[in-house]
Amino acid sequence: MKSITLAHGNGGEENGRLIEELFYRHFQNKILHQAEDAAVIGKGALAFTTDSFTVTPLFFKGGDIGKLSICGTCNDLAMMGAKPKYLTCAVIIEEGFEISALEKIVLSMKYELEKNGAIIVSGDTKVVPKGSVDKLFINTTGIGEIRYKGISANALSLDDVIIVSGSIGRHGASIFLEREGMEFSTALESDCRSLWPVVEKLIEADIDIKAMRDATRGGVAAVLNEWARQSDICIEVEEEKVPISREVKGVCELLGFEAFSLANEGTFILAVSAQDAPKALELLRSIEASSMAEIIGEVTTGYPQKVLLKTPYGTSRFLELPSGELLPRIC
Amino acid sequence: MGSLALKDLYEGFRDPKTIRALVRSIETEAEKLKRDIHIMEVCGGHTHSIVKYGLHQLMPNNIHFIHGPGCPVCVLPKERIDHAYRLAMQSDVILVTLGDMIKVPGSKGSLQDARAKGAEVRYIYSPLDTLRIAKENPEKKVIFFAIGFETTTPMTAALIKHVIDEGIENILFHINHITVPEPMQLLLDAKRSKIDAFIGPSHVSVISGANIYKAFPEEYHTPVVVAGFEPVDILEGILMLLKQFNEKRCGVEIEYTRSVTPEGNLVAQKLIDRFFEKRTHFRWRGIGDIAQSALQLRGEFAYLDAERIYSELLPNREIDDHKQCICGDILMGAAKPVECTLFGNACTPSSPLGSCMVSSEGACAAYYRYGNVR
Numbered sequence: 128m129k130s131i132t133l134a135h136g137n138g139g140e141e142n143g144r145l146i147e148e149l150f151y152r153h154f155q156n157k158i159l160h161q162a163e164d165a166a167v168i169g170k171g172a173l174a175f176t177t178d179s180f181t182v183t184p185l186f187f188k189g190g191d192i193g194k195l196s197i198c199g200t201c202n203d204l205a206m207m208g209a210k211p212k213y214l215t216c217a218v219i220i221e222e223g224f225e226i227s228a229l230e231k232i233v234l235s236m237k238y239e240l241e242k243n244g245a246i247i248v249s250g251d252t253k254v255v256p257k258g259s260v261d262k263l264f265i266n267t268t269g270i271g272e273i274r275y276k277g278i279s280a281n282a283l284s285l286d287d288v289i290i291v292s293g294s295i296g297r298h299g300a301s302i303f304l305e306r307e308g309m310e311f312s313t314a315l316e317s318d319c320r321s322l323w324p325v326v327e328k329l330i331e332a333d334i335d336i337k338a339m340r341d342a343t344r345g346g347v348a349a350v351l352n353e354w355a356r357q358s359d360i361c362i363e364v365e366e367e368k369v370p371i372s373r374e375v376k377g378v379c380e381l382l383g384f385e386a387f388s389l390a391n392e393g394t395f396i397l398a399v400s401a402q403d404a405p406k407a408l409e410l411l412r413s414i415e416a417s418s419m420a421e422i423i424g425e426v427t428t429g430y431p432q433k434v435l436l437k438t439p440y441g442t443s444r445f446l447e448l449p450s451g452e453l454l455p456r457i458c
Numbered sequence: 459m460g461s462l463a464l465k466d467l468y469e470g471f472r473d474p475k476t477i478r479a480l481v482r483s484i485e486t487e488a489e490k491l492k493r494d495i496h497i498m499e500v501c502g503g504h505t506h507s508i509v510k511y512g513l514h515q516l517m518p519n520n521i522h523f524i525h526g527p528g529c530p531v532c533v534l535p536k537e538r539i540d541h542a543y544r545l546a547m548q549s550d551v552i553l554v555t556l557g558d559m560i561k562v563p564g565s566k567g568s569l570q571d572a573r574a575k576g577a578e579v580r581y582i583y584s585p586l587d588t589l590r591i592a593k594e595n596p597e598k599k600v601i602f603f604a605i606g607f608e609t610t611t612p613m614t615a616a617l618i619k620h621v622i623d624e625g626i627e628n629i630l631f632h633i634n635h636i637t638v639p640e641p642m643q644l645l646l647d648a649k650r651s652k653i654d655a656f657i658g659p660s661h662v663s664v665i666s667g668a669n670i671y672k673a674f675p676e677e678y679h680t681p682v683v684v685a686g687f688e689p690v691d692i693l694e695g696i697l698m699l700l701k702q703f704n705e706k707r708c709g710v711e712i713e714y715t716r717s718v719t720p721e722g723n724l725v726a727q728k729l730i731d732r733f734f735e736k737r738t739h740f741r742w743r744g745i746g747d748i749a750q751s752a753l754q755l756r757g758e759f760a761y762l763d764a765e766r767i768y769s770e771l772l773p774n775r776e777i778d779d780h781k782q783c784i785c786g787d788i789l790m791g792a793a794k795p796v797e798c799t800l801f802g803n804a805c806t807p808s809s810p811l812g813s814c815m816v817s818s819e820g821a822c823a824a825y826y827r828y829g830n831v832r
Contacts, residue, residue: 130571130574130575131574132570132571132573132574133570133573134561134570134808140806140808141808307583309583367474382583383818433829438474438511438512439474440474440477440478440481440516440689441478441515441516442511442512442513442515442516443512443515444509444510444511444512444828444829445828445829447826447827447828447829
């Protein structure tokens with residue numbers, strides 16, 4: 128059965144295989160193979176990335192597709208220690224889309240760009256007949272100026288400490304509920320936000336950053352697994368230390384999801400040297416966007432290329448890459 | 459529903475202190491036993507919890523878990539998954555089902571593949587959502603592909619009642635509801651595995667009541683404790699079973715008292731009885747034919763039965779799993795997932811070959827997903 132299914136876009140196992148076996152195989156080059164959030168170019172001076180955005184609904188609790196399209200690309204740059212500078216913006220619009228809604232989206236892009244100190248310098252507009260796209264797709268591509276060198280998913284080593292910047296799974300849980308029209312938690316909203324202001328403070332404070340990644344599709348589980356594989360180390364996580372809001376826990380209970388696999392759009396994972404961990408945590412907690420930051424685990428030699436989740440009552444299990452489409456269970 | 463009500467579902471039932479205390483009590487009882495006890499958790503939900511929370515790692519050496527066949531998607535034979543696929547591929551049909559069914563491959567592919575080829579497949583949380591889909595698509599036939607044990611049957615029955623009461627003409631049913639006691643009995647009769655005791659399913663028992671397990675202590679001298687899905691529930695259930703052995707008792711007990719009674723939900727049972735009757739036989743994937751183990755629509759509701767209406771389109775030729783697949787042994791409690799040569803290599807959750815890998819509630823999927831750290 129050789130056709131693309133929704134599982135190929137899940138940020139997990141099938142998605143990874145498609146990228147490896149098709150795109151990497153044919154496009155192969157050294158820079159692409161680094162497999163980072165953004166490519167490092169220009170002799171290490173610049174970070175370069177692209178992302179396309181499609182979300183239902185277009186306006187959701189905590190943001191909209193416009194805000195998301197700026198946060199997504201700028202955050203990918205920020206995660207490489209780069210200050211977002213120049214972005215392009217391409218939109219594909221379905222015939223019949225309301226101009227007032229489009230303006231609302233453009234304004235929220237503008238507002239989010241200001242937070243990053245970035246500007247749109249080029250763009251493209253396409254309108255397609257009704258039914259050819261689902262309302263509106265946005266692509267943004269961005270260039271950032273690297274302010275901190277050497278951040279890499281390949282750079283983790285023994286005793287490094289893993290920190291999460293906030294409570295996990297909020298974007299995935301909240302979008303899922305809105306898309307399916309299930310309203311049972313008013314307090315839950317997407318964590319969508321720009322991360323450069325937080326990263327800038329970490330760099331200014333001279334924190335020894337090893338790796339950094341925003342836990343978007345595939346969630347925390349995907350990031351930690353990629354790090355474990357790329358750096359050939361084991362990451363041990365204390366389950367009870369991972370901040371998960373009551374609302375997200377409730378959604379996971381009801382639908383059989385795992386908060387670790389749900390998408391985030393403004394929450395990132397940070398790996399720092401053990402000696403800098405307390406300082407990094409204190410700094411993160413002093414910033415509103417990351418006030419819920421926690422140390423959740425450390426790098427060990429336990430099970431190379433695996434992520435081990437440990438419970439407070441002495442059992443443990445592997446946290447695997449999410450696979451398949453996000454589906455609720457039967458009973 | 460407020461978030462306060464949600465936390466009540468699980469808070470307290472994962473408390474580390476309580477878990478440690480229960481493990482100590484289990485150790486004390488297990489020491490008194492002086493023999494090995496094999497406990498089958500019948501339901502896939504329990505298997506999932508045991509592996510997810512690592513409860514097997516907390517057991518004394520003489521207490522063993524055997525994973526049971528209680529995963530409705532796992533035991534659905536391939537030919538019936540093909541039914542779903544074929545129905546979905548009809549241009550005037552919208553196939554509606556529960557989430558877990560979407561990625562299960564039949565011989566032609568999964569419903570996910572059907573959808574990629576243009577079929578209309580929707581998954582829902584409550585069967586009653588089918589009413590809205592039917593209303594929005596009056597020109598289409600909406601077929602509800604019903605799966606599940608006693609837990610989900612009342613919801614299908616409720617949908618049937620709406621369809622009849624409201625005279626809705628574009629909803630049909632393909633019924634794959636199965637029942638729990640018959641396979642449990644078959645497992646004991648087959649003697650393929652040593653089952654000393656059962657942890658009874660939680661949600662099935664909410665509907666059917668704990669009394670449906672009476673035959674096991676009475677005729678097979680095998681005790682049953684109906685336990686909830688949380689770690690504390692399962693450990694408490696194990697402790698209750700061990701106490702039965704040590705105190706030379708053998709009966710049906712309920713740990714999950716916050717939801718389960720001996721009689722069950724009589725209103726739901728009546729509703730099921732109104733629309734459904736037992737099939738004489740039903741083939742379980744990996745296990746084979748089990749008499750009286752599934753339901754079908756009563757004859758008077760044949761006009762709602764997609765299986766009868768589309769019978770020419772729906773072949774019933776039996777399709778077996780991969781030759782090297784040992785799901786049959788696993789479902790019979792005679793083998794563990796890691797004993798299979800396909801496990802984790804040729805057979806993974808994203809491309810499952812055997813039934814125990816297809817649904818997240820299956821034993822192989824649970825082992826794969828959470829690893830088997832010991």
